[in-house]
Amino acid sequence: DSGVTQTPKHLITATGQRVTLRCSPRSGDLSVYWYQQSLDQGLQFLIQYYNGEERAKGNILERFSAQQFPDLHSELNLSSLELGDSALYFCASNRLDVDTQYFGPGTRLTVL
Amino acid sequence: AQTVTQSQPEMSVQEAETVTLSCTYDTSENNYYLFWYKQPPSRQMILVIRQEAYKQQNATENRFSVNFQKAAKSFSLKISDSQLGDTAMYFCAFIFNAGNMLTFGGGTRLMVKP
Numbered sequence: 272d273s274g275v276t277q278t279p280k281h282l283i284t285a286t287g288q289r290v291t292l293r294c295s296p297r298s299g300d301l302s303v304y305w306y307q308q309s310l311d312q313g314l315q316f317l318i319q320y321y322n323g324e325e326r327a328k329g330n331i332l333e334r335f336s337a338q339q340f341p342d343l344h345s346e347l348n349l350s351s352l353e354l355g356d357s358a359l360y361f362c363a364s365n366r367l368d369v370d371t372q373y374f375g376p377g378t379r380l381t382v383l
Numbered sequence: 384a385q386t387v388t389q390s391q392p393e394m395s396v397q398e399a400e401t402v403t404l405s406c407t408y409d410t411s412e413n414n415y416y417l418f419w420y421k422q423p424p425s426r427q428m429i430l431v432i433r434q435e436a437y438k439q440q441n442a443t444e445n446r447f448s449v450n451f452q453k454a455a456k457s458f459s460l461k462i463s464d465s466q467l468g469d470t471a472m473y474f475c476a477f478i479f480n481a482g483n484m485l486t487f488g489g490g491t492r493l494m495v496k497p
Contacts, residue, residue, distance in 0.1 A: 273427075304484060314474065316484035327484055359426060368483045369416050374428035 274298065275364050275375035283381045289350040292378045296343055296364030302326070303345040304365075304372060305337060309358035320345055352382045385410045385479045389488035396465045397496050403450075404460045404491045406475035416478040417451065418485070419460045423471040431473070434458065465495045 274297035282290055296303050305317040316329035320339035331337075334352075339345040349356060359379050363372035386409045396402035404419075419431040434442045434451050441449050446463045462469055472492050476485040 273429075302483070306485070313489050314476075314485075314487040316486070319484060329484060361428060363428075363485075369478055371418070371430055371433055372485060373430070374420075376425075376427055379426075 273373040273375065275362060275373055277360075277362055277375035277378050279378060280376065281379045281381070283383065284352060285383055286352055286354060288352050288382075289348065290352065290380065292347040292349070292360050292362075292380075294345045294347070294362030294364075294375055296345070296362075297373055300364035300366050300373075301343065302365050302368070303339055303343070304363045305331075305345070305347050306361045306363065307358045308361060308377075309355075312358075314361075317347070349380070354382050356380065357382045385412075385477065385486055387475060387477055387486055387488040389475060389491050391491045392489070393492045393494070395494040395496055396462075398465055398467060400465055401461060401463045402465055402493065404462075404473050404475075404493065406458045406460070406488055408456050408458065408475075408477060408488075410456070410477075410479055412479050417449075417458050418476045418478075419447070419449070420474045420476055420487075421469075421471045422474065422490075423468075428474075432460065462493075467495050467497060469493065470495045 276295045301322045304319045308314045317331040319327040337347045359377045361377045363374045415436045417434040421429045432444045450459045472490045474490045475488045
């Protein structure tokens with residue numbers, strides 16, 4: 272158990288819908304990272320938050336957004352969902368920038 | 384741009400034997416951080432080992448060790464005394480200086496056979 276929690280474990284929804292994925296980092300960790308793992312794109316970095324502020328952005332679609340709350344949990348919002356958004360979404364956390372990132376169990380999103 | 388390549392999509396090894404997974408990368412940076420992560424069938428991403436590029440000594444973690452060749456831009460993972468529980472997808476990953484995010488290779492699927 273990494274200490275990072277993610278909910279829900281599985282999510283099945285239809286095209287055009289909006290979903291919210293939630294992540295709670297390890298105790299004491301200030302940074303949260305979101306990654307997408309899909310069959311065709313592999314593991315890709317989406318976005319990083321540090322102590323409530325956006326720190327870095329990767330290949331995140333405009334339909335996707337995220338935020339980190341004062342209690343340091345983070346939410347990833349995916350809207351206008353398409354079939355191609357079906358993937359495993361991971362969040363990871365660490366304390367300092369180059370510290371090892373510890374991953375949550377992931378949320379499997381299926382868009383039908 | 385930084386790239387990470389794992390040239391072995393699949394490998395297999397007999398239980399108790401040794402196997403080496405390859406990873407090469409390309410970067411113009413001098414300082415970076417290297418990792419191997421394991422993803423078993425449960426899909427959880429689990430850290431196997433970490434190496435700092437400024438350290439000459441290769442990292443070791445129980446049965447897992449790395450061979451880090453900075454000049455050759457190579458970072459291989461050696462698993463000794465392979466166990467059935469080592470069956471998983473293995474990813475090499477890097478944190479380059481320009482950002483804090485992990486850049487992953489495409490993965491190597493390892494099957495340990497009894």
